Amino acid sequence: MNLDPNIPDGPIQDKWDLHRFQMKLVNPANKRKFRVIIVGSGLAGGSAAATLAELGYDVDCFCYQDSARRAHSIAAQGGINAAKNYQNDGDSVWRLFYDTVKGGDFRSREANVYRLSQVSANIIDQCVAQGVPFAREYGGQLANRSFGGAQVSRTFYARGQTGQQLLLGCYAALNRQIGLGKVRMHTRKEMLDVVVADGNARGIVTRDLVTGKIESHAAHAVVLATGGYANVFFLSTNAMGCNVTATWRAHKRGAGFANPCYTQIHPTCIPVHGDFQSKLTLMSESLRNDGRVWVPSKPGETRGPAEIPDAERDYYLERKYPSFGNLAPRDIASRSAKEACDDGKGVGHGGRGVYLDFRDAIARVGEDAVRERYGNLFDMYERITDENPYKVPMRIYPAPHYTMGGLWVDYNLQSTVPGLHVIGEANFSDHGANRLGASALMQGLADGYFVLPYTIGHYFATQKPGDIDTDHPDFKRVEADVHARLNKLISIGGARTVDHFHRELGRLMWDKCGMARNAAGLEEALVRIPELREEFWSDVRIPGGDTEFNMELEKAGRVADFLEFGETMCRDALTRDESCGGHFREEHQTPDGEAVRDDANFAHAAVWEHNGPDAEPTRHVEPLSYENVELAIRSYK
Numbered sequence: 001m002n003l004d005p006n007i008p009d010g011p012i013q014d015k016w017d018l019h020r021f022q023m024k025l026v027n028p029a030n031k032r033k034f035r036v037i038i039v040g041s042g043l044a045g046g047s048a049a050a051t052l053a054e055l056g057y058d059v060d061c062f063c064y065q066d067s068a069r070r071a072h073s074i075a076a077q078g079g080i081n082a083a084k085n086y087q088n089d090g091d092s093v094w095r096l097f098y099d100t101v102k103g104g105d106f107r108s109r110e111a112n113v114y115r116l117s118q119v120s121a122n123i124i125d126q127c128v129a130q131g132v133p134f135a136r137e138y139g140g141q142l143a144n145r146s147f148g149g150a151q152v153s154r155t156f157y158a159r160g161q162t163g164q165q166l167l168l169g170c171y172a173a174l175n176r177q178i179g180l181g182k183v184r185m186h187t188r189k190e191m192l193d194v195v196v197a198d199g200n201a202r203g204i205v206t207r208d209l210v211t212g213k214i215e216s217h218a219a220h221a222v223v224l225a226t227g228g229y230a231n232v233f234f235l236s237t238n239a240m241g242c243n244v245t246a247t248w249r250a251h252k253r254g255a256g257f258a259n260p261c262y263t264q265i266h267p268t269c270i271p272v273h274g275d276f277q278s279k280l281t282l283m284s285e286s287l288r289n290d291g292r293v294w295v296p297s298k299p300g301e302t303r304g305p306a307e308i309p310d311a312e313r314d315y316y317l318e319r320k321y322p323s324f325g326n327l328a329p330r331d332i333a334s335r336s337a338k339e340a341c342d343d344g345k346g347v348g349h350g351g352r353g354v355y356l357d358f359r360d361a362i363a364r365v366g367e368d369a370v371r372e373r374y375g376n377l378f379d380m381y382e383r384i385t386d387e388n389p390y391k392v393p394m395r396i397y398p399a400p401h402y403t404m405g406g407l408w409v410d411y412n413l414q415s416t417v418p419g420l421h422v423i424g425e426a427n428f429s430d431h432g433a434n435r436l437g438a439s440a441l442m443q444g445l446a447d448g449y450f451v452l453p454y455t456i457g458h459y460f461a462t463q464k465p466g467d468i469d470t471d472h473p474d475f476k477r478v479e480a481d482v483h484a485r486l487n488k489l490i491s492i493g494g495a496r497t498v499d500h501f502h503r504e505l506g507r508l509m510w511d512k513c514g515m516a517r518n519a520a521g522l523e524e525a526l527v528r529i530p531e532l533r534e535e536f537w538s539d540v541r542i543p544g545g546d547t548e549f550n551m552e553l554e555k556a557g558r559v560a561d562f563l564e565f566g567e568t569m570c571r572d573a574l575t576r577d578e579s580c581g582g583h584f585r586e587e588h589q590t591p592d593g594e595a596v597r598d599d600a601n602f603a604h605a606a607v608w609e610h611n612g613p614d615a616e617p618t619r620h621v622e623p624l625s626y627e628n629v630e631l632a633i634r635s636y637k
Contacts, residue, residue, distance in 0.1 A: 001607065001609050001618075003256070003416070003620055003621075003622045005111075005411055005622060006410040006411045006412055007109070007111045007411050008022070008111070008411065012110060012111060012114045012627070013114070015111055015115070016115045019411070023454060023455070023458035023461075024457070024458050024462070026457050026461050028056055031055060031056035031057050031457075032056055032057075032058065033465030033466065034057050034058065034220045034465055035058040035059070035060065035220055036052055036057050036058070036060070036220065036221050036222075037059075037062070037203065037204055037217055037219040037222045038052075038060070038062070038223045038225060039063075039191045039204060039222070039223065039224050039225060039226055040062070040071070040227065040424070041061055041062075041063040041065075041071050041174070041185075041225075042071035042072060042167065042225065042227060042424065043073040043163070043166060043167060043170055043424065043444035043445050043448065044423040044425070044443075044444035044445070044447050044448045045061065045063075045223070045225030045423070045424070045448065046068055046071065046073075046167070046170040046171060046173075046174045047170050047445050047448030047449045048223060048225060048447070048448035048449075048452050049174055049177070049183050049448075050170065050173035050174040050176070050177050050183070050448075051449055051452075052452075052453055052456070053177035053180070054173075054177060055453055055457075056182075058182065059182060060183075060184050060186060060217060060219060061174070061183055061184070061185050061186065062186045062189050062191060062204070062206060062217075063186070063187055063188075063189075064188060064189065064190040064209060064241065064554075065187065065188070067187060068171055068174060068185065068187075069167065071167060072227055072238060072239045072241075072242055073163050073166070073167045073441070074164045075164075075239065075282070076162055076163025076166075076440065076441055077160045077161065077162060077163065077282060077284035077286070077377065078147065078155065078157060078160065078162060078285050078437060078438060079155035079157035079162050079286060079437075079441075080123065080124075080127075080156050080157070080162060080166065080438055080441040080442050080445070081147070081154050081155055081436070081442045082096075082121050082123060082124045083095065083096040083117055083120050083154060084121050084124060084142075084144075085152075085154075086141060086142060087144055087153045087154075089153060091152040091154050093114075093120075094117075095152065096154065097114045097116075097117040097628075097629075098629055099149055099436065100113050100116070100117065100430070100431070100436060101113050101432070101629045102149075102629070102632075102634055103329055103439075103581075104404070104431050104432020104433055104435070105331075105432055105433040105434055105581035105595065105597065106432065106580075106624075106629070106631050106632075106634070107262075107432035107433040107580050107603075107605075107624065108429070108431060108432030108433075108624070109411075109605070109622075110624075110625070110626060110627065110629065111411060112411065113430055115451065116430050116442065116443060116446050119446045119449075119451070120442055120446065122449075122450055123445045123446060123450070124142070127169050127445075128142070130169035130170075130172060131169060131172070132158065132165050132166055132168070132169040133158050133165055134157065134158055134165075135156075135157055135158060135159065142156055143157070144157075145157060145286055145373075146289055146327055147285055147286065147436065147438045148288065148324075148327045148328060148329045148330055148333065148436060149327070149329040149330075149436040149437070149636070150327070150436065151323070151324070155286070155438040157286065159373070159374070159375065159376055159377075160286070160374055160375075160376045160380075161376060162441065163441060166441060166445070170445075170448075188209045188210050189206040189207065189209065190206060190207050190245070190554065191204045191205070191206050191226075191246050191249075192204075192205050192206060192207055192245070192249065193205045193249045193253070193478045193481065193482055194222060194249060194253045194255075194417075194420065194478075195474055195475050196254060196474065197472050198474075199418060200417070200419040201222040201417050201418065201419035202218055202219065202220075202222075202419065202468055202475075203217050203218040203219055203470065203475060204216075204217055204222060205475075205478050205479050205482050207486075209549065209554060210549050211549075212545070212546050212547040212548050212550065213547075214479060214482055214483060216470040216475045216479055217470070218469060218470045218472075220463055220465070220468060221420075221456060221460065222419060222421070223420075223422070223452065223456070224246050224247060224250060224407065224420070224422045224423070225422075225423045225424050225426060225444075225447075226245075226247060226426045227242055227424065227425045227426060228402055228406070228425040228426070229244035229260075229405075229562075230242065230263060230400040230401055230403055231243060231244075231400075232244065232505070232506070232562045232569065233263075233400040233509050233510050233514065234502050234503050234505065234506020234507070234509075235272065235277060235279065235280050235399065235400070235506060235510075236279065236399060236400035236401065237266060237279070237280050237282040237399055237400065238279070238400075239279070240279055243558035243562070244558070244561050245558050245561045246426070247407050247422070247426050248564065248565050250415070250417070250420060250422075251407065251608075252610050254417045255407050255415040255417045255420055255422075256407065256415065256416040256608065256609055257405070257406070257408065257568065257608045258406065258407065258408035258605045258607045258608075258622075259404065259405040259433075259572065259605055259607075260405040260565070260568055260569040260608065261405065261513065261517075261569055261572040261583050262403065262404035262405040262428075262431075262432075262433050262434075262581065262582055263403050263405070263514075263582055264330055264331065264400075264401050264402040264434060264582045265330070265331065265334040265398040265399065265400055265514065265515045265582060266285070266334065266398060266400075266401035266402070267330055267333035267334040267336075267337055267396065267398045268283045268285055268287060268288065268333075268356065268396050269281065269282050269396060269397060269399035269401070270283060270381065270384055270385065270394075270395070271352055271353040272350075272352065272397070272399075273349055280399040280400075281380070281384055282399075282401065283381060283394060284377055285330065285437040285438075286373075286374070286437075287356060287377065287394075288326040289327070290358060290373070290374075291356040291358050291361065291394065292315055292318070292326055292356070292357050292358075292359075292360060292361075293317050293326050293333070293337075293355065293357075293396075294313045294314055294316065294354070294355050294357060294393075295313070295314050295316065295340045295341075295345040295347065295354050295355065296347070297313060297314045298312065298345075299343060299344030299345050301347075304392075305347075305357070305392060305393050306392070314340070314345065316336055320336060320592075320637070321636045321637050322637065323636060328636050329436060329437075329636065330401075330434065330435070330436075330437060331433075331581050331584070331595075332636060333398075334398035334515055335584060335593065337354050337396075337397060338516070339593060340354055341353070341397070346397075352397050353395040353397045354397065355393035355394070355395060356393060356394040356395075356396045357393035357394075358370055358390065358393070358394075359393070362390065370390070378390065381394055398515060400510070400514070402435050402440060403425065404428065404431040404432065404433060404435055404581070404582065405428050405572075406425065406426050406427045406428040406429075407426060407427055408427075408605065408607045409421070409428070409429050412458060413427065413429070413447060413451060413452055414455070414459065416607075419463075421456055421459075423447035423448060423451075423452055424440075424447055424448070425443075425444065430443050431443070432580075432581060433581025433583050434581030434582045485557070486546045486553070487546065488537075489540070489546075489553060489560070490542055490545060490553065492537065492538065492539070492541070492542065493541065494538060494539030495539055496535075496539050496540060497540075497541060497552075498542065498556045498559050501540060501559055501563070502555070504532060505529070505532060505559070505563060505566055508528055508566075509525070509566055509569070512525035512570065513525060513569060515584065516586050517584065517585055517586065518585060518587060519574060519577075519585075522570050522573055526567060526570050526571060526574070529563065529567045529570065532563060533563040533564065536560065536563055537560075540556060542556050568608055568617060571617070572606055572608065572619075573585075575606065576602055576606060577601075578596065578597050578598035578601070579595035580597045580602070581595070595634070597634075599631050603624050603626075603631070604624055605622040605624060606619055606620075606621055607619070607620045607621065607622060608620075
């Protein structure tokens with residue numbers, strides 16, 4: 001497996017500019033001769049589709065939702081980072097670069113992170129030009145707020161609906177290209193496999209989710225913008241349809257999967273409230289700008305929060321991390337909440353919650369000011385919990401949210417399969433072992449608007465334009481594989497539901513490979529997951545057929561992939577014998593519970609190669625060198 005990252009030579013500040021100049025170009029007349037398939041229409045996929053079409057390429061964009069507007073990017077709340085230094089508080093491209101590398105616990109590729117920081121300011125200009133209604137100061141200048149892992153205010157926001165507003169701007173650009181005939185939008189179609197012909201990604205096979213029809217689609221390149229895999233835990237903040245299928249099927253066709261064990265647990269979610277809950281709800285990290293996190297000092301406290309005086313409260317993030325306080329990074333804040341609850345100080349249902357209290361902020365700036373900043377988030381919390389957070393503290397607890405692992409890509413965002421490019425959360429490249437808040441939207445739009453449009457042209461310049469034919473034998477072979485898999489699922493006729501297996505896998509993954517992991521638990525998971533997978537393929541019940549609208553069949557295919565992927569995820573966590581960022585191995589921690597890295601043996605990306613259904617995967621590594629940021633103990637104290 002070729003893991004050449006193709007990082008350009010020269011000083012890090014100049015790499016991207018020099019690379020853009022040195023890359024081969026496609027002349028405007030030839031761009032019309034190239035077709036691109038983009039799978040996913042969220043911020044990464046939608047921005048890429050709109051931009052590539054604007055450049056002159058023919059684009060086919062696929063999503064399984066009924067509209068590109070329903071992509072999960074719409075759920076992002078708190079903001080998007082950019083190094084504009086509007087607050088004159090010391091921000092810069094270099095500081096954003098440093099904060100991101102440090103936030104990822106020194107497990108990301110420097111060159112990619114610096115490029116992300118460079119283009120971040122362009123994203124804001126692009127979105128303002130599209131009419132995105134970012135919050136503004138009294139004088140009209142764009143407002144900023146702080147997010148975890150930073151001591152500057154660099155996060156641009158639209159109340160608690162930033163993802164929705166950014167997606168609407170992107171959707172407008174996409175619709176323009178649809179109207180011009182440069183983008184063909186394929187809704188309610190799920191990608192079920194990648195077609196690799198003559199060594200290059202040449203198309204995909206999809207299922208129409210309304211009719212069940214299986215179709216092949218050909219192109220000169222394929223772009224995956226399909227998001228992350230946090231639903232492997234069953235309960236997560238992701239939409240229920242989010243899955244690993246697109247990237248996992250690409251992995252089985254030869255794409256290396258990097259760092260699958262790097263999953264982010266978000267500290268600010270509404271706690272689980274019952275055994276039959278289907279998903280969790282995120283409360284934006286931006287709330288920690290004004291909300292103070294605390295638990296009762298005494299274990300087993302039964303009094304209500306208003307009855308507990310300050311002297312008997314433990315504001316544990318402010319105590320443990322005085323420099324960053326309540327804006328400590330997500331992985332650290334999540335582990336601290338778990339630690340408090342494990343010590344018997346948790347609040348609410350089952351003692352699995354901590355308070356997020358706005359009492360002091362309301363006293364300082366007034367309820368109207370707090371409402372202006374976070375009103376829709378407070379309304380959402382009250383609708384779900386029937387508690388008024390202006391009057392009583394919110395209750396929050398960590399939950400699976402974002403995945404830093406994904407398909408391996410080089411500097412050009414190309415996977416180990418030539419012609420298969422991967423952008424946004426679906427790739428592994430920018431966040432290391434932990435993502436800082438407000439950086440997901442930044443990466444998705446950077447990849448789609450400002451990186452892929454250059455790098456995919458470099459790939460096309462090495463290809464001959466012309467017709468791509470779905471009559472190629474490899475298309476027929478992959479179509480046959482898809483039909484066989486669907487027929488096998490339908491024919492099982494077992495007794496247990498798809499959700500039964502997904503829920504059991506989720507509990508296992510959360511217990512053994514969740515917020516904390518250890519070798520014994522991971523080894524147990526690696527025994528149990530194959531057993532659970534065998535039970536699934538012999539006893540799952542899928543009513544209906546495969547030539548009709550069948551949501552259980554959709555879910556079954558995705559859960560079958562989770563049951564395979566979960567094993568690789570646990571294997572990756574077991575092999576990475578260190579703690580770093582969101583990957584917290586209990587064997588490797590300081591006396592006060594901080595992660596202990598092993599830079600001598602694990603300063604690399606682990607990339608897994610699929611070797612067939614009955615063979616163990618091969619682990620490859622891409623060494624990570626740090627020439628501009630000194631490896632150091634990650635401290636927020």
